[in-house]
Amino acid sequence: MIGSDVVIENVNKSFGDFKALDDVSIGIKKGEFFSLLGPSGCGKTTLLRIIAGFEEPQDGLVLLDGANVLPLPPDGRKVNTVFQNYALFPHLSVFENVAFSLRLKKRPESEVRERVGEYLKLVELSSHAQKKPAQLSGGQKQRVAIARALINEPSVLLLDEPLSALDAKLRQHMLIELDAIHDKIGITFIYVTHDQQEALSVSDRIAVMNAGKVLQVGTPQEIYESPATDFVAKFIGETNLFEGVIRSVRGEMTEIESPEFGTILITDVDPPPAGTRVSWTVRPEKIRIELDRPQRARDGLNVFQGVVDEPIYSGFQTKFYVKTPKATLKVIKQHADWSDEGPEIAWKEEVWLSFSAEDAFLVEVKR
Amino acid sequence: MKRGPGGLYAAPSVVWLTVFFIAPLLIIVLYSFMTPGARGGVELKPTLDAYRAIANPVFARVTFNTILVALGSTMITLLIALPCGYYMARSSKQTLLLLLVIIPFWTNFLIRIYAWIAILGNEGFLNDLLRALGLAQDSIRFLYNRWAVMLVLVYTYLPYAILPLFSTIDKFDFSLLEAARDLGATKLGAINKVLLPNIRGGILTAFLFTFIPIFGAYAVPLLVGGTESYMLGNLIADELTKSRNWPLASAISLVITLVTTIGVMLLLRANGTNVLGGGGGKEESEGKAGKLDALAGAAVVGTAAVVGAAAPAGGGR
Ligand SMILES: Nc1ncnc2c1ncn2[C@@H]1O[C@H](COP(=O)(O)OP(=O)(O)O)[C@@H](O)[C@H]1O
Numbered sequence: 063m064i065g066s067d068v069v070i071e072n073v074n075k076s077f078g079d080f081k082a083l084d085d086v087s088i089g090i091k092k093g094e095f096f097s098l099l100g101p102s103g104c105g106k107t108t109l110l111r112i113i114a115g116f117e118e119p120q121d122g123l124v125l126l127d128g129a130n131v132l133p134l135p136p137d138g139r140k141v142n143t144v145f146q147n148y149a150l151f152p153h154l155s156v157f158e159n160v161a162f163s164l165r166l167k168k169r170p171e172s173e174v175r176e177r178v179g180e181y182l183k184l185v186e187l188s189s190h191a192q193k194k195p196a197q198l199s200g201g202q203k204q205r206v207a208i209a210r211a212l213i214n215e216p217s218v219l220l221l222d223e224p225l226s227a228l229d230a231k232l233r234q235h236m237l238i239e240l241d242a243i244h245d246k247i248g249i250t251f252i253y254v255t256h257d258q259q260e261a262l263s264v265s266d267r268i269a270v271m272n273a274g275k276v277l278q279v280g281t282p283q284e285i286y287e288s289p290a291t292d293f294v295a296k297f298i299g300e301t302n303l304f305e306g307v308i309r310s311v312r313g314e315m316t317e318i319e320s321p322e323f324g325t326i327l328i329t330d331v332d333p334p335p336a337g338t339r340v341s342w343t344v345r346p347e348k349i350r351i352e353l354d355r356p357q358r359a360r361d362g363l364n365v366f367q368g369v370v371d372e373p374i375y376s377g378f379q380t381k382f383y384v385k386t387p388k389a390t391l392k393v394i395k396q397h398a399d400w401s402d403e404g405p406e407i408a409w410k411e412e413v414w415l416s417f418s419a420e421d422a423f424l425v426e427v428k429r
Numbered sequence: 430m431k432r433g434p435g436g437l438y439a440a441p442s443v444v445w446l447t448v449f450f451i452a453p454l455l456i457i458v459l460y461s462f463m464t465p466g467a468r469g470g471v472e473l474k475p476t477l478d479a480y481r482a483i484a485n486p487v488f489a490r491v492t493f494n495t496i497l498v499a500l501g502s503t504m505i506t507l508l509i510a511l512p513c514g515y516y517m518a519r520s521s522k523q524t525l526l527l528l529l530v531i532i533p534f535w536t537n538f539l540i541r542i543y544a545w546i547a548i549l550g551n552e553g554f555l556n557d558l559l560r561a562l563g564l565a566q567d568s569i570r571f572l573y574n575r576w577a578v579m580l581v582l583v584y585t586y587l588p589y590a591i592l593p594l595f596s597t598i599d600k601f602d603f604s605l606l607e608a609a610r611d612l613g614a615t616k617l618g619a620i621n622k623v624l625l626p627n628i629r630g631g632i633l634t635a636f637l638f639t640f641i642p643i644f645g646a647y648a649v650p651l652l653v654g655g656t657e658s659y660m661l662g663n664l665i666a667d668e669l670t671k672s673r674n675w676p677l678a679s680a681i682s683l684v685i686t687l688v689t690t691i692g693v694m695l696l697l698r699a700n701g702t703n704v705l706g707g708g709g710g711k712e713e714s715e716g717k718a719g720k721l722d723a724l725a726g727a728a729v730v731g732t733a734a735v736v737g738a739a740a741p742a743g744g745g746r
């Protein structure tokens with residue numbers, strides 16, 4: 063099967079006075095695993111429903127392979143949806159659920175049998191063909207919904223929080239399966255989720271949304287490493303986000319006057335001029351935590367002292383909340399093997415924190 | 430299943446059924462095999478006269494007419510009730526609409542029939558209107574034919590069809606229709622292939638709630654019908670009050686019971702659902718318990734039909 067590219071251009075959608083989508087533009091490439099990520103109520107489902115044809119935007123365009131699909135009804139678009147609540151037909155068996163679109167097209171019985179068999183095998187449900195949806199577990203229902211959508215050979219598959227009804231373990235497993243199915247089938251997947259972990263782990267690219275707006279589109283690395291706005295920085299993973307004023311710029315090395323930490327060094331390819339108010343961020347795992355003062359081995363190392371307020375142990379890592387005189391920093395220390403382990407860092411202990419200018423990022427320019 | 434003291438709790442309903450359904454039914458069966466009394470009632474002399482009298486072309490013609498009118502008006506009622514129930518289920522003003530459906534019950538049934546006579550009569554509202562608009566010179570005879578009977582029957586039993594349909598459609602998950610559209614179904618296709626099969630139970634209930642009382646209708650054909658729209662209920666009433674042939678009235682009643690009971694059982698069997706339990710066609714009641722349920726349901730409905738047919742007649746005139 064071949065995927066389509068999907069271009070969303072300046073789409074606006076209001077429900078009464080409420081603006082659910084505010085001038086949304088996204089370009090999705092053929093065969094991409096593309097995620098729409100954002101908190102609940104930010105307009106993800108609305109955007110998906112517009113692409114599927116269940117909702118009409120007030121203005122804007124939705125192009126599939128360059129052709130505007132907005133005038134077409136849902137049954138006229140080469141797009142299929144895996145609904146959040148699965149929406150399996152309760153009166154039909156698993157087999158007939160999957161066969162639904164083929165029956166509509168009045169395909170001969172032999173072809174129906176063959177194709178449904180093939181897709182049930184793809185989602186590993188061959189032995190459940192005669193069951194009714196009510197007799198299936200959540201994960202199985204999920205897979206029926208996927209097979210039912212895929213058998214129609216869409217060029218774009220829309221998935222609306224398909225894993226949200228499953229428990230954590232199963233979610234991880236289904237996510238890997240989804241990724242495998244995507245690799246095998248090769249069509250475009252547009253995947254809606256509010257779970258940043260899910261989005262980061264399988265997506266080729268992600269659009270982060272909030273309050274009806276697209277804030278940033280990029281690969282998981284781009285989104286995580288260099289968030290475009292404060293919201294993205296806070297929403298994706300854990301972070302330390304502060305404000306400051308740019309004091310001086312020497313090439314890429316930028317000095318920020320920070321009310322909390324004094325002077326902070328950051329590298330940025332295109333820093334704004336001195337005097338600009340900005341927000342900056344450093345991820346917790348990029349901060350080193352040590353009992354001894356680190357050697358100033360290189361230029362551009364930010365170093366300060368603090369007291370461990372609360373260590374949170376979670377097996378493979380420990381998260382520390384470290385109090386510096388004017389702020390609290392989150393620091394994550396991965397546990398390596400025994401030879402790498404220094405002395406244990408405990409509650410109330412005085413520690414040294416350091417991070418490189420390369421690991422800190424400018425996020426937003428403030429007015 | 431384990432048998433606990435649960436049987437005890439069923440006692441009141443058993444007593445109720447015996448006193449109000451089974452005993453009257455037995456009395457009707459007995460009466461049908463007796464000789465008519467001179468002034469109504471029966472003499473305790475067993476005979477098959479009543480059943481011989483049934484084998485009569487008049488009876489066959491009235492039965493045929495009854496089936497025709499009952500099936501026709503039930504179908505029309507369902508066709509109107511389905512979109513009404515659908516609209517109510519989707520509306521944000523459900524309470525108001527429900528109230529509107531129920532309000533007619535606040536006025537006595539007979540008064541509402543007379544209201545129809547006031548509307549449709551030769552000097553009625555509709556004829557006045559047509560004359561005023563210059564669309565007709567002479568009165569048009571709307572009343573006293575099969576169409577008038579069907580119109581008033583449909584009007585009367587519409588709420589009984591709307592309510593069960595509304596309650597089933599209200600429970601229907603409308604995202605299923607979107608799923609069907611998504612998979613390539615047209616609007617009508619989605620309703621046909623997904624909505625209708627999922628509200629089968631409600632449709633069946635609505636069918637029974639209208640067909641059975643209409644099959645035993647008496648007052649409507651009497652008041653707005655003509656001779657050609659005579660129904661079995663009228664025949665029973667005539668035998669009770671005019672010809673004073675109670676055994677024959679009983680025998681006809683039993684025929685109605687038999688026809689409706691068999692019909693209901695066939696329907697239930699075809700559906701495999703317990704309609705009276707209000708199941709949405711989801712769980713299939715299998716095995717003995719399910720069959721017994723269906724049987725009891727059919728018997729109750731059938732008996733209700735007889736009582737319904739006989740009651741207005743028993744009221745006497
Ligand atoms: N049919 C509708 N009528 C009114 N408001 C709606 C409708 N659909 C969605 N909304 C509103 O639009 C916003 C975005 O909804 P949605 O797209 O479902 O968010 P998400 O899927 O990101 O959680 C929500 O605030 C929701 O209340």
Ligand SMILES: [Mg+2]
Binds near residue numbers: 103106107108223
């Ligand atoms: Mg949603």
